[in-house]
Amino acid sequence: MCGIFGYVGKKNTAAEIVLEGLKLLEYRGYDSWGVTVKSGKKLVVDKHVGKIGDAKVKLPKSTIGIGHTRWATHGGVTVANAHPHLDCTKTVAVIHNGIIENFEELKTDLIKKGHKFLSETDTEVVPHLIEQYLKKAGFASAVRDAFNQLKGLNAIVVAYAPSQEIVAAKTGSPLVVGIGKNEFFVASDAAGILKHTRNMLFLGDNEMVILGPSADGLQLLSLPSGKKKKPVFETIDWKIEDVDKGKFDYFMLKEIYEQPKVIRNIAQTYTDQITSLAKAIEQANGTFFIGAGTAFHACLAGTYLFSTIAHTHVNTAVASEFNYLEDFLTNKSLIIALSQSGETIDVIEPLHRAKQKGSKVVAVTNVLGSSIYRLSDHKLLLGAGPEKAVASTKAYIAKLSVMILLAYSLANKFDHGKKLLLAAADEVGRLLQEANLKGIKKLALQLRSVEHIYTIGRGLSFATALESSLKIKEVSYIHTEGLAGGELKHGTIA
Numbered sequence: 216m217c218g219i220f221g222y223v224g225k226k227n228t229a230a231e232i233v234l235e236g237l238k239l240l241e242y243r244g245y246d247s248w249g250v251t252v253k254s255g256k257k258l259v260v261d262k263h264v265g266k267i268g269d270a271k272v273k274l275p276k277s278t279i280g281i282g283h284t285r286w287a288t289h290g291g292v293t294v295a296n297a298h299p300h301l302d303c304t305k306t307v308a309v310i311h312n313g314i315i316e317n318f319e320e321l322k323t324d325l326i327k328k329g330h331k332f333l334s335e336t337d338t339e340v341v342p343h344l345i346e347q348y349l350k351k352a353g354f355a356s357a358v359r360d361a362f363n364q365l366k367g368l369n370a371i372v373v374a375y376a377p378s379q380e381i382v383a384a385k386t387g388s389p390l391v392v393g394i395g396k397n398e399f400f401v402a403s404d405a406a407g408i409l410k411h412t413r414n415m416l417f418l419g420d421n422e423m424v425i426l427g428p429s430a431d432g433l434q435l436l437s438l439p440s441g442k443k444k445k446p447v448f449e450t451i452d453w454k455i456e457d458v459d460k461g462k463f464d465y466f467m468l469k470e471i472y473e474q475p476k477v478i479r480n481i482a483q484t485y486t487d488q489i490t491s492l493a494k495a496i497e498q499a500n501g502t503f504f505i506g507a508g509t510a511f512h513a514c515l516a517g518t519y520l521f522s523t524i525a526h527t528h529v530n531t532a533v534a535s536e537f538n539y540l541e542d543f544l545t546n547k548s549l550i551i552a553l554s555q556s557g558e559t560i561d562v563i564e565p566l567h568r569a570k571q572k573g574s575k576v577v578a579v580t581n582v583l584g585s586s587i588y589r590l591s592d593h594k595l596l597l598g599a600g601p602e603k604a605v606a607s608t609k610a611y612i613a614k615l616s617v618m619i620l621l622a623y624s625l626a627n628k629f630d631h632g633k634k635l636l637l638a639a640a641d642e643v644g645r646l647l648q649e650a651n652l653k654g655i656k657k658l659a660l661q662l663r664s665v666e667h668i669y670t671i672g673r674g675l676s677f678a679t680a681l682e683s684s685l686k687i688k689e690v691s692y693i694h695t696e697g698l699a700g701g702e703l704k705h706g707t708i709a
């Protein structure tokens with residue numbers, strides 16, 4: 216994972232715009248970062264190791280810039296390996312998210328052709344490939360030809376010194392284009408762009424976009440062919456305050472405090488969506504919940520809720536294991552995929568195969584236009600607003616709220632479910648009052664020096680035991696295991 220941000224427009228503060236965008240994407244990768252702007256017929260690059268933090272860039276005024284915050288997969292954390300990467304002529308700059316599976320063959324071939332590599336990354340093959348294709352084609356065609364050579368799930372954004380345009384292409388990793396007035400933004404997620412515009416184009420897999428500094432400066436193309444496509448724009452309803460920490464020290468804390476609002480929103484406004492999803496479940500022959508990490512715990516909680524409230528059987532699987540259970544799928548099966556980001560690859564892969572079997576897919580996700588949202592037949596947005604902290608809180612609560620309402624809807628007791636959720640929202644608010652936090656803080660102080668923590672629970676609390684274990688591990692780095700209460704005696708005590 217990494218953060219990508221690009222700008223093309225009329226403003227001459229591209230470097231600052233890109234840097235500000237990268238700061239919002241830092242949760243996606245933070246070992247190193249870099250920005251490139253076009254200055255006259257040249258590209259100027261500034262790269263650093265470490266987090267962006269409050270960094271400023273010293274780059275010339277420019278109307279075109281691209282930047283990247285890295286989470287290394289190939290090559291150590293060094294300035295040379297930080298993106299953007301350039302070709303031999305220093306006129307092509309590339310930022311990249313993903314892994315180029317065939318980069319070794321491509322690199323060997325390019326070295327034979329005389330290209331000089333300065334980094335250990337897989338990414339650097341891209342500018343050199345583009346340089347190669349530029350000998351015979353224009354900028355956009357050269358990017359297309361180069362991108363078509365790459366194997367794996369990738370997203371790239373490219374700037375070229377002689378050009379007024381930037382080009383972006385993707386096969387797997389997310390890319391969103393923000394449509395401004397005579398200007399465009401391209402980023403790994405919509406939250407990075409929100410400050411500038413809410414009008415977005417979510418790029419699909421095998422799509423490429425050419426962006427120039429005018430109102431009609433956007434061209435969308437299909438890959439590998441390069442055939443023109445009509446873009447479908449969407450307006451995102453997130454607010455700018457949603458991507459600001461406000462009075463909180465951390466995004467995670469802010470998001471914890473947003474939970475009552477998230478629960479209330481689902482209780483009060485989801486009647487139609489829940490009713491129609493409940494109908495789809497009733498009509499299906501076999502319903503499967505799939506998710507990874509926290510989302511899987513919400514799936515597991517859903518299984519218990521469906522059993523106790525709706526007396527309805529559903530199957531739950533860790534998404535990455537679902538491949539091995541697909542023999543059960545038919546064109547009557549319903550797969551309900553839970554994913555905050557809508558981009559979890561372990562969830563996306565089995566969904567493609569389920570669709571091949573004719574099964575219907577439901578996305579329960581927080582991100583409009585995300586890959587899972589796009590490939591699903593039935594879509595339910597969690598409405599939790601952007602979740603910036605890697606450790607999910609409000610989106611988990613939103614998934615549980617959806618599960619509760621669904622279960623009560625299936626039991627023909629929707630209004631009762633709604634009442635319970637509204638009461639839960641009040642209770643979460645009460646729990647977060649300063650007086651009640653004292654006990655939690657005291658307990659945390661006692662636990663901070665322990666080596667191992669075991670969280671246990673039965674029934675619905677088993678899901679909470681697993682989720683609290685995940686959360687403690689992720690945030691404190693203390694070894695924690697979540698267990699079904701009855702399992703504690705099997706090995707754990709020893």
Ligand code: GLU
Binds near residue numbers: 217311313
């Ligand atoms: N594979 C590339 C690298 O290691 C990109 C990693 C990323 O997505 O941040 O530089």
